[in-house]
Amino acid sequence: MKTDTNQLYTESLYPYFESVLALTDEEKQSAAELFNPRLYKKKQYVLQEGAICIQFNFVVSGCLRMYKLDEKGNIHITQFIAENRWLTDFESYHGKKPSEFNIDALEDTIVLQITNDNLQLLYKRHPKFKQIFMSLIESCYVSLQKRLVQNMSSNAEQNYLSFLQAYSHIADRLPQTQIASFLGISPEFLSRLKNKNSE
Amino acid sequence: MKTDTNQLYTESLYPYFESVLALTDEEKQSAAELFNPRLYKKKQYVLQEGAICIQFNFVVSGCLRMYKLDEKGNIHITQFIAENRWLTDFESYHGKKPSEFNIDALEDTIVLQITNDNLQLLYKRHPKFKQIFMSLIESCYVSLQKRLVQNMSSNAEQNYLSFLQAYSHIADRLPQTQIASFLGISPEFLSRLKNKNSE
DNA sequence: CGCGACGTTGATTTGCCTCAACGATTGTGG
DNA sequence: CCACAATCGTTGAGGCAAATCAACGTCGCG
Numbered sequence: 001m002k003t004d005t006n007q008l009y010t011e012s013l014y015p016y017f018e019s020v021l022a023l024t025d026e027e028k029q030s031a032a033e034l035f036n037p038r039l040y041k042k043k044q045y046v047l048q049e050g051a052i053c054i055q056f057n058f059v060v061s062g063c064l065r066m067y068k069l070d071e072k073g074n075i076h077i078t079q080f081i082a083e084n085r086w087l088t089d090f091e092s093y094h095g096k097k098p099s100e101f102n103i104d105a106l107e108d109t110i111v112l113q114i115t116n117d118n119l120q121l122l123y124k125r126h127p128k129f130k131q132i133f134m135s136l137i138e139s140c141y142v143s144l145q146k147r148l149v150q151n152m153s154s155n156a157e158q159n160y161l162s163f164l165q166a167y168s169h170i171a172d173r174l175p176q177t178q179i180a181s182f183l184g185i186s187p188e189f190l191s192r193l194k195n196k197n198s199e
Numbered sequence: 200m201k202t203d204t205n206q207l208y209t210e211s212l213y214p215y216f217e218s219v220l221a222l223t224d225e226e227k228q229s230a231a232e233l234f235n236p237r238l239y240k241k242k243q244y245v246l247q248e249g250a251i252c253i254q255f256n257f258v259v260s261g262c263l264r265m266y267k268l269d270e271k272g273n274i275h276i277t278q279f280i281a282e283n284r285w286l287t288d289f290e291s292y293h294g295k296k297p298s299e300f301n302i303d304a305l306e307d308t309i310v311l312q313i314t315n316d317n318l319q320l321l322y323k324r325h326p327k328f329k330q331i332f333m334s335l336i337e338s339c340y341v342s343l344q345k346r347l348v349q350n351m352s353s354n355a356e357q358n359y360l361s362f363l364q365a366y367s368h369i370a371d372r373l374p375q376t377q378i379a380s381f382l383g384i385s386p387e388f389l390s391r392l393k394n395k396n397s398e
Numbered sequence: 399c400g401c402g403a404c405g406t407t408g409a410t411t412t413g414c415c416t417c418a419a420c421g422a423t424t425g426t427g428g
Numbered sequence: 429c430c431a432c433a434a435t436c437g438t439t440g441a442g443g444c445a446a447a448t449c450a451a452c453g454t455c456g457c458g
Contacts, residue, residue: 068352078344091341094334127326135293137336138289138290140340141336144343148347149277152275153269153273153275154269157445175404176404184350186446186447188406189445189447191405191406191407195407354413374435374436374437375436376435386438387414387437388413388415390439391414391438394439
């Protein structure tokens with residue numbers, strides 16, 4: 001039995017789905033039943049390295065980061081995911097393997113979650129969702145590839161500027177240290193870049 | 200009407216599909232009908248920047264590279280794709296948009312190609328292929344993410360060494376200039392790294 | 399209040415690039 | 429089949445982008 005609150009959150013899910021394919025009320029209803037809302041407080045883990053990523057997350061409000069620790073303990077941020085975007089570790093979620101990544105909340109964050117089993121159930125009930133999630137994975141791939149190319153073909157300053165464009169919706173909510181870690185540069189150097197640009 | 204030669208090539212396609220899901224003879228037959236073989240000579244373009252990528256390519260033999268040109272004319276290689284692996288520009292293929300990428304052949308290369316329309320037809324005839332291609336896209340995403348993290352968390356020397364491991368099947372067929380471009384370092388510096396390691 | 403995260407600035411070091419020159423190899427047209 | 433061009437790999441000298449280490453001020457929070 002779902003609460004009214006859940007119903008409220010799932011409302012924010014449909015616009016995403018319908019940007020790919022229109023849904024019937026029945027399809028919306030199925031989705032609403034199979035997603036569960038959850039609140040993560042700032043700094044709380046959504047996924048820890050070594051655990052299996054059992055949830056596919058849709059961010060209703062707030063912001064998550066995904067990162068990997070290297071052998072020296074430095075963190076490397078692979079993703080910032082804020083409102084109306086999706087996040088999971090595909091390898092762990094799909095293959096039920098222990099994850100190499102961590103996910104935590106940079107702000108208090110409300111997500112809608114679906115387990116892999118429930119996602120398969122959703123596919124079975126309404127094959128249309130296969131198209132939708134295939135399109136979702138594709139767009140994740142495309143943006144990752146864009147980021148890789150951007151990184152390879154420019155210096156830190158240009159990468160920072162194009163980050164500001166691509167992440168204009170959340171850039172001012174992110175601490176500089178986090179942005180530096182995402183860009184793969186030191187916080188000190190990012191600080192110098194900013195000053196240089198504002199002169 | 201398909202030739203015996205085509206039949207021969209498509210044989211190499213089934214093992215890939217069946218590593219995800221077992222196929223019936225009918226499903227194999229449908230796939231064989233909808234894929235077309237094509238030979239690209241060394242240096243020949245498979246896709247040129249600005250064109251729409253209408254084919255999804257499965258490499259039967261040989262090796263392709265995908266790359267992007269930056270404003271200075273430097274090339275940045277995003278992929279090396281050899282035997283039994285897949286290559287397309289998803290954004291262009293799916294969205295029918297002009298591509299930002301180039302694909303060409305590093306060796307004489309035989310590919311099996313399917314257009315997006317035929318792929319949709321294949322999905323319609325046998326929905327099982329949706330699962331298979333979804334799994335394919337996922338694994339593309341996963342390996343791209345691994346590469347990004349590897350790149351961010353290590354220096355050029357370690358990146359080179361892990362490239363050799365990850366690409367051990369084709370590393371010795373690739374010119375050093377190409378490998379340098381893939382790693383995002385200059386050919387001169389790669390040369391110095393190699394000498395350093397072999398001392 | 400006091401501690402820890404954050405941002406800034408300076409001095410120094412270093413990883414990697416650029417430019418240039420040079421052999422070796424491949425390939426190609428006459 | 430040879431001659432010449434193009435591509436490839438190597439090596440040296442010099443320069444720059446970015447890291448590192450260290451010190452310090454500010455702010456938010458328990």
